[in-house]
Amino acid sequence: MQNYDVVIIGAGASGLFCAAQAGYRGRKVLVIDHANKPGKKILMSGGGRCNFTNMDAAPKHYLSANSHFCISALRRYTPQDFVDLVDRHGLDYVEKAPGQLFCQHSAKDLLEILLTECEWAGVEIKLETSVTKISQEQGYRLETTQGTLQCESLVIATGGLSIPTMGASGFGYQIAEQFDLSVLPRRASLVPITIQPAMKDKLSTLSGVSLEIEASANGMTFKEPMLFTHRGISGPAILQISNFWQPGDGLQLNLLPDMDPEAHFKALRQDKPKRALETELNTLLPKRLVEVIKQDLPWMTNPMAELSNDNLNELIQYLTHFDVQPNGTEGYRTAEVTLGGIDTQHVSSKTFECTSAQGLYFIGEVLDVTGWLGGYNFQFAWSSGFAAGQFV
Structure with a gap:
């Protein structure tokens, strides 16, 4: 059995970003994903150039049953904060429409920054690893196709149901239901x-x-x-x-x-x-x-x-x-995001920790927070990942 301080399920935008933040705090972090490559949706978004933020991101650009939920995270990690990060890595980007920033060359450049941040922070990433069982034992115990994992903090960053060919599934919602969290109705959006x-x-x-x-x-x-x-x-x-x-x-x-x-x-x-x-x-x-x-x-x-x-x-x-x-x-096949998701009433807007299960966190698209088209959903991924990364 392998022991970690933090295990993050999902090697997408929010999961990778959260992992780096936690790793920089000295936490021993593992990211696992059932896919064979990290950041698949990052690579295909924006026509392969990824609209990675919107400088105008504000709560009014998000749909949620709890409209105030996203305020804290967006204030603590802003679009400018993410731009400062990619500037430090020398990313070339363009503003296609007011506030909408895209990679100038390829989304691969952005994914490389996230993976570099994880590497610098000492994060371990295991791909082609599926979770078969989760139990709450001295933290969290995960049975996976690559063996048993034990962790103090478990982060669910599995995304929604959109674009199943990229590996999307309802696994995050199943975990929420296992821990008696309500999941609000979902439907394909930005579609x-x-x-x-x-x-x-x-x-x-x-x-x-x-x-x-x-x-x-x-x-x-x-x-x-x-x-x-x-x-x-x-x-x-x-x-x-x-x-x-x-x-x-x-x-x-x-x-x-x-x-x-x-x-x-x-x-x-x-x-x-x-x-x-x-x-x-x-x-x-x-x-x-x-x-x-x-x-x-x-x-x-x-x-x-x-x-x-x-x-x-x-x-x-x-x-x-x-x-x-x-x-x-056209449904989830071509939808950019999933509208609805885990009821944020069960989650702290400051830490993204589940209020009824200590050490269990939910970030990104799996939550009932859906942004408009134009980089808003990626910004929530960075903001929620950053927020949780300070506490896991």
């Missing part, structure tokens, strides 16, 4: 939305077309790009709204978010009466999309002077409430 079969056929020519839109659902609105796919709709605007939209809810897509369409088209009718509406729309929207719209509004080929106010009102309603007939999401 593309699928559409009804008939509409999918109608929009099939648009696969690969993108445009900036305003997506709204349940009182939230995001203005970002949308991408048509062969299954439905994706892109940042759709991933963002998927945190708030569920099947059966209303979903409003405004294809002209940067203008007052009523004023625009009425002025155009007066100033350029001979101009065909189709010609104008081709300057505002992708041409393939205009071709689809023309199927529903065949009078678009008419000169502006011939369009009645009813025509214009129909057009404006169509473009500002573009109906794709959504019916669900």
